[in-house]
Amino acid sequence: MAEPRKIKVLIVDDSAIVRKLLAEALGSEADIEVVGTAPDPFVARDKILSLRPDVLTLDIEMPRMDGLTFLKKLMRFHPMPVIVISSLGQASSKIALEALQFGAVDVLAKPSGKYSVGELRHDLPHKVRAAAHARLQRAPAEATPVAVRPPIAAGFHPGPAGFHPGNSSAVIAIGASTGGTEAIRQVLMDLPLACPGVLIVQHIPPVFSTAFANRLNDLCRMQVKEAANGDRLTPGLALVAPGNFHMTLRKAGGEYRVSVQDGPRVCYQRPAVDVLFESVASIAGPDAIGALLTGMGMDGAEGLLKMKRAGAKTIAQDEASCVVFGMPREAIRLGAVDHVLPLHRIAGELMALSAVAV
Numbered sequence: 001m002a003e004p005r006k007i008k009v010l011i012v013d014d015s016a017i018v019r020k021l022l023a024e025a026l027g028s029e030a031d032i033e034v035v036g037t038a039p040d041p042f043v044a045r046d047k048i049l050s051l052r053p054d055v056l057t058l059d060i061e062m063p064r065m066d067g068l069t070f071l072k073k074l075m076r077f078h079p080m081p082v083i084v085i086s087s088l089g090q091a092s093s094k095i096a097l098e099a100l101q102f103g104a105v106d107v108l109a110k111p112s113g114k115y116s117v118g119e120l121r122h123d124l125p126h127k128v129r130a131a132a133h134a135r136l137q138r139a140p141a142e143a144t145p146v147a148v149r150p151p152i153a154a155g156f157h158p159g160p161a162g163f164h165p166g167n168s169s170a171v172i173a174i175g176a177s178t179g180g181t182e183a184i185r186q187v188l189m190d191l192p193l194a195c196p197g198v199l200i201v202q203h204i205p206p207v208f209s210t211a212f213a214n215r216l217n218d219l220c221r222m223q224v225k226e227a228a229n230g231d232r233l234t235p236g237l238a239l240v241a242p243g244n245f246h247m248t249l250r251k252a253g254g255e256y257r258v259s260v261q262d263g264p265r266v267c268y269q270r271p272a273v274d275v276l277f278e279s280v281a282s283i284a285g286p287d288a289i290g291a292l293l294t295g296m297g298m299d300g301a302e303g304l305l306k307m308k309r310a311g312a313k314t315i316a317q318d319e320a321s322c323v324v325f326g327m328p329r330e331a332i333r334l335g336a337v338d339h340v341l342p343l344h345r346i347a348g349e350l351m352a353l354s355a356v357a358v
Contacts, residue, residue: 006033007132010053012044012070013037013085014062021111022057022085025121032128041070048078055131056082057124058104060095068099075103081131083124086208088112093211100181105134105323107181109205126268130178130296134323137182170196170354171233171249171256171284173307175273177203177295179323181212183343184293185219188238190347193221196289196354197256198238199249199280201273203295206243213240229260241271248279256283267299273327277303286311289353291346292337293317295327305336313353315339315346 009032011022019037026032035051038044040062048056056074060067071082082104086096096107106127111117172195176183180202188198204212209226216224216238225231227239227247233256241247241260248259266272273292277300280288290307292300294317308314314337316328321343331337341349 004031006031007055007128008033008035008051008053009055009057009128010035010044010047010051011037011057012039012041012062012067013057013059014039015059018059018085018110021117021120022124025117025124026128029125029128032125041065041067044070048074048080054081055128056080057085057108057128058082058099060084060086060092060099068095068102071099071104072102075136079103079136081105081134081136083108083127083131085110088205088207090207090211093208094215096208097181097211097215101185103136105131105136106178107205107208109208122268126296127178130324130326133296133326134178135325137179137323169284169287171280171288172196172198172291172350172354173200173249173276173280173288174198174291174293175201175277175295175300175303175327176293177269177273177297177299177324177327179294183317183321183323185216186343187291187293187347187350188216188220188222188224190344191220191222191350193236195222195351196235197233198222199227199233199241199247199258199276200238201241201247201271201276201300203269203271203299204243209240209243216240227258227260229258231258231260232256233258241276244270246271246275248275249283250279251283267297269297269299273300274303278306281306281310281312284312288312289315289350291315291317291350292328292331293343293346294322294324296324297326298330300327301330301334301336304331305334308336308338313338315341315349315353317346318342 084099084107086092213226224238316337319325
C-alpha cells in the first residue's frame with residue numbers, strides 16, 4: 001500500500017535564520033515535506049515552477065520585491081495556498097491583513113520575544129495542513145480603501161443616532177479560523193448600526209488581532225475594538241478577542257461584560273471559539289445567536305452545540321463559501337446547527353434571528 005502523499009512546502013524569506021527555523025518547525029512532521037527555500041520572490045518564482053509546492057510560506061518584507069507585490073502577482077497568474085509570515089509590528093500587521101484580503105489563507109508571526117520558537121513549532125504545521133485543504137477565494141483587483149465605509153446592503157436600514165435594537169439583550173457570537181478574517185469582514189460590513197452586541201473569536205496571533213479590529217472599525221458601520229478585560233458589550237459594538245487570550249461573556253449588574261484571560265489552549269487554540277461559545281450558552285442562553293465560519297479543525301463545534309441546547313439560534317457557513325469547511329462541518333455533524341448558509345446571507349439571518357427591526 002502506497003504511503004499518503006506529503007504536503008510539499010516552499011519557504012520564502014530573505015533571512016537565512018528564519019528559513020532554517022521554519023524548516024525545522026516542519027521537519028519532524030510525517031505528513032509535511034519542505035521541498036525548498038528561497039531568499040526572494042525571483043528565486044521563489046523559479047522554484048514554484050520546478051518543485052510544484054502545495055503550500056507557500058511568504059515573508060512580507062523582502063528586498064528586490066516585497067511579499068505583498070509578489071502575492072498579488074502569484075494569485076493572478078499561479079494561485080496557490082499562501083501563509084504569510086510577518087513580524088509583530090503594527091505596520092507589518094496591517095500589511096499582513098492586506099495580504100489576507102489579496103488571497104493569502106493565513107498569517108503567522110515570526111519568532112520573537114512575544115512569540116517563541118516553541119509556539120512556532122506548534123502552530124506552523126497546523127496552519128500548513130489547513131492551507132493545503134483551502135479553497136482559494138478570488139482576490140479583489142484592488143483593496144477597498146479603509147477610509148470609505150461600504151454602502152448599506154439591500155434590506156438593511158441603520159437607525160439614527162441613539163437608535164437601539166428591539167432586543168437589547170441579544171448577543172451574537174462568531175467564531176472562525178482559516179479564511180476567517182475576510183469572512184468576518186464581509187459579515188460585519190453587512191450588519192447595520194442597529195445591531196446587537198457581537199463577540200468575535202478569530203484564530204489570530206497577538207498584535208495582528210489589534211490591527212484586525214482596527215481595520216474592521218474603519219470599514220464597518222458598527223464600532224469594532226479589540227476586547228479588554230471588563231469591557232461592556234452594548235448594541236452596535238463588536239469585540240474581538242485578543243490574540244493569545246481567551247474571551248468569555250459574563251453578566252454584572254444586569255450588563256454584559258467580557259473577561260479576557262490566559263489559560264490552556266483549547267482545541268490547540270488560544271483564543272478558542274469553544275471557550276467563548278460555552279460562556280455565551282451559560283450567560284445569554286436563548287438570547288444568543290451563534291455563527292461558526294470557515295476554519296480547520298473542531299474548535300467551536302462543541303460550544304455551538306451547547307449554545308443550541310441552551311436555546312440559542314445557530315448558524316454555520318456552507319461548504320461552497322468556506323475557505324476550509326472543517327469547523328462548520330464538525331458542528332453540522334454534531335447536530336449543533338439550525339441554519340447552513342452561504343457567507344453573503346449570514347448577516348441578514350443574524351438580524352432576522354435576533355428579532356431586530358431594521
